[in-house]
Amino acid sequence: MDIRELEYFVTVSELKNFTAAAHKLHISQPAISKAIHKLEEELGFQLLDRTQKKVLLTEEGVVFLSLAEDILARMAAAQNTMIEYKNLTRGTFRIAVPPLLGAYVFPQLFADFKKSYPSLEMSVIEDGSSTAVDLVQQEDVHVGLVILPPTLTDLHSHLITSQEIVVCLPTDHPLSSQPFLTFEQLKDEPIILYNEGFVLRRIILDEYAKYGLVPRVALSTNQFQTIKALVAKGVGISFLPKNSIKVVNHVTKIPLHPHLFLEMGLIWKPNKILPLACKAFIDFVNEFEYVK
Amino acid sequence: MDIRELEYFVTVSELKNFTAAAHKLHISQPAISKAIHKLEEELGFQLLDRTQKKVLLTEEGVVFLSLAEDILARMAAAQNTMIEYKNLTRGTFRIAVPPLLGAYVFPQLFADFKKSYPSLEMSVIEDGSSTAVDLVQQEDVHVGLVILPPTLTDLHSHLITSQEIVVCLPTDHPLSSQPFLTFEQLKDEPIILYNEGFVLRRIILDEYAKYGLVPRVALSTNQFQTIKALVAKGVGISFLPKNSIKVVNHVTKIPLHPHLFLEMGLIWKPNKILPLACKAFIDFVNEFEYVK
DNA sequence: CCCCGTCAATAACTTATAGTTATCATACCA
DNA sequence: TGGTATGATAACTATAAGTTATTGACGGGG
Numbered sequence: 344m345d346i347r348e349l350e351y352f353v354t355v356s357e358l359k360n361f362t363a364a365a366h367k368l369h370i371s372q373p374a375i376s377k378a379i380h381k382l383e384e385e386l387g388f389q390l391l392d393r394t395q396k397k398v399l400l401t402e403e404g405v406v407f408l409s410l411a412e413d414i415l416a417r418m419a420a421a422q423n424t425m426i427e428y429k430n431l432t433r434g435t436f437r438i439a440v441p442p443l444l445g446a447y448v449f450p451q452l453f454a455d456f457k458k459s460y461p462s463l464e465m466s467v468i469e470d471g472s473s474t475a476v477d478l479v480q481q482e483d484v485h486v487g488l489v490i491l492p493p494t495l496t497d498l499h500s501h502l503i504t505s506q507e508i509v510v511c512l513p514t515d516h517p518l519s520s521q522p523f524l525t526f527e528q529l530k531d532e533p534i535i536l537y538n539e540g541f542v543l544r545r546i547i548l549d550e551y552a553k554y555g556l557v558p559r560v561a562l563s564t565n566q567f568q569t570i571k572a573l574v575a576k577g578v579g580i581s582f583l584p585k586n587s588i589k590v591v592n593h594v595t596k597i598p599l600h601p602h603l604f605l606e607m608g609l610i611w612k613p614n615k616i617l618p619l620a621c622k623a624f625i626d627f628v629n630e631f632e633y634v635k
Numbered sequence: 636m637d638i639r640e641l642e643y644f645v646t647v648s649e650l651k652n653f654t655a656a657a658h659k660l661h662i663s664q665p666a667i668s669k670a671i672h673k674l675e676e677e678l679g680f681q682l683l684d685r686t687q688k689k690v691l692l693t694e695e696g697v698v699f700l701s702l703a704e705d706i707l708a709r710m711a712a713a714q715n716t717m718i719e720y721k722n723l724t725r726g727t728f729r730i731a732v733p734p735l736l737g738a739y740v741f742p743q744l745f746a747d748f749k750k751s752y753p754s755l756e757m758s759v760i761e762d763g764s765s766t767a768v769d770l771v772q773q774e775d776v777h778v779g780l781v782i783l784p785p786t787l788t789d790l791h792s793h794l795i796t797s798q799e800i801v802v803c804l805p806t807d808h809p810l811s812s813q814p815f816l817t818f819e820q821l822k823d824e825p826i827i828l829y830n831e832g833f834v835l836r837r838i839i840l841d842e843y844a845k846y847g848l849v850p851r852v853a854l855s856t857n858q859f860q861t862i863k864a865l866v867a868k869g870v871g872i873s874f875l876p877k878n879s880i881k882v883v884n885h886v887t888k889i890p891l892h893p894h895l896f897l898e899m900g901l902i903w904k905p906n907k908i909l910p911l912a913c914k915a916f917i918d919f920v921n922e923f924e925y926v927k
Numbered sequence: 928c929c930c931c932g933t934c935a936a937t938a939a940c941t942t943a944t945a946g947t948t949a950t951c952a953t954a955c956c957a
Numbered sequence: 958t959g960g961t962a963t964g965a966t967a968a969c970t971a972t973a974a975g976t977t978a979t980t981g982a983c984g985g986g987g
Binding site: 344345346386387388389392394401402403406407410411413414417418420421422424425428429434435436614615616617618619 | 636637638678679680681684686693694695698699702703705706709710712713714716717720721726727728906907908909910911
């Protein structure tokens with residue numbers, strides 16, 4: 344019992360004529376005869392009554408017709424669904440995004456991607472930057488949007504944007520007119536950082552450590568807005584990606600010397616077959632010119 | 636996209652192993668490889684990830700698997716349904732039964748048939764004996780259980796039983812001790828008959844007419860029991876199939892001279908493909924020894 | 928009433944494709 | 958690092974789906 348045979352049977356049942364069905368299906372009439380006979384042979388009884396001029400369904404044929412039509416409809420529906428996946432008008436994938444990137448890189452990326460692929464669904468796992476790489480490794484997510492570690496053992500990656508980290512000072516701070524600043528100059532300033540577990544905090548503290556310095560952390564938070572407001576009020580200085588702060592009253596941005604950069608990108612597991620939707624996202628990000 | 640291909644895909648998905656699937660399906664492993672490749676080629680993307688040791692479903696593969704399983708399940712269900720029809724554990728047919736036969740021939744036949752084929756459904760159209768033949772001709776019913784007309788133009792028929800029509804008299808009637816009776820002897824007796832439209836009434840009146848007689852109809856009814864009770868009470872005489880009356884107090888049955896018979900049988904349209912259930916019924920009736 | 932046109936069945940043959948065997952490439956395990 | 962298990966590939970075979978040509982049967986129109 345074959346899909347083709349069901350198709351032939353349904354067409355003959357509709358047209359009540361073997362020859363007409365053969366034409367419609369672009370095959371010869373004996374092919375239809377043969378297929379119907381094979382079907383009847385398999386089932387053990389006749390489906391079509393060919394004794395009269397018109398082809399008529401037997402009672403069993405009527406029952407079989409409705410079953411066959413149902414199967415063909417589901418077959419067609421299944422094909423359409425898969426075509427949607429192929430056309431990227433349907434699909435899902437999972438992406439890990441740590442809070443920092445989720446805050447100001449991802450929204451833009453996501454919005455632009457959605458414009459190109461409005462039907463694709465993205466499942467965002469916001470599970471901290473440190474675990475994002477692990478999630479990709481364990482295949483719990485298909486891609487991760489992360490701050491790229493210096494060495495990536497066995498993951499593919501694609502750089503999206505390299506953001507400079509700048510010092511944020513109150514406008515009336517004595518150092519606010521310098522063209523650039525060194526960690527040595529900032530060693531005694533109280534600093535405001537992200538909470539423990541955030542990548543940016545780790546990076547800043549590691550930089551201080553490079554010069555043998557241990558800064559005095561005045562306060563830590565996980566709120567972006569809070570950091571900016573506290574800097575404006577003169578509570579302390581901070582370090583933020585240049586683009587994340589546009590124009591804020593009473594806050595001056597000064598580059599570090601030497602420059603400090605934050606590389607952000609996509610990572611995914613090679614040799615792993617990704618959902619088409621995820622491939623589309625990776626390709627999209629590849630061609631996406633992120634405004635620096 | 637073929638049913639066989641879906642089967643192969645589902646089996647591989649279950650076992651997560653091409654070779655094992657090939658064994659289970661009693662074919663060679665390359666046949667599986669080929670079929671899966673063909674499927675993937677058609678769909679335009681991979682369904683199975685074969686890069687690792689174990690075969691894994693891709694995200695699209697998971698979706699397709701559930702669709703494929705649904706289609707296969709429906710295919711199997713359709714086959715089972717048709718097997719039931721073949722095995723006569725499912726099926727329906729329509730039969731026309733006029734009231735007279737419906738009253739005392741059909742119940743026995745129906746009960747015995749049901750014993751042999753408990754799952755078959757019979758749709759009884761009780762539409763008067765005269766129209767039963769027409770219903771068969773017009774294919775509104777598959778068979779008719781009728782009083783066989785002397786000539787059947789283009790219908791097949793099978794005699795079930797030939798019942799003698801006997802005169803029913805009150806036991807104390809002056810003619811009740813005769814060995815047989817002629818219509819001449821009965822010409823002045825008030826008679827009790829079935830209502831207009833019943834075949835038996837027509838037959839009795841036609842017999843009277845044969846001898847140039849017009850009987851006096853005392854009363855007509857469509858109730859069997861009423862006729863018997865009225866005869867017992869001495870209201871009049873009647874004519875009934877011999878077997879339809881067993882032992883009734885105060886009623887004597889006397890054969891007619893010449894004997895009058897009622898032939899009952901099945902009729903159906905030749906060259907017309909009947910439901911298997913109906914064929915089973917005709918065959919059953921053919922072999923059924925109806926107690927005379 | 929018979930002939931002609933229509934339509935399905937059949938036969939003989941061809942083509943397509945599903946399946947086979949043999950072999951290779953690769954990933955995992957010890 | 959070599960051995961085993963497993964899927965891919967190639968070349969071939971067998972099956973069955975499809976083709977053309979033809980026959981046979983039914984039904985409507987002259």
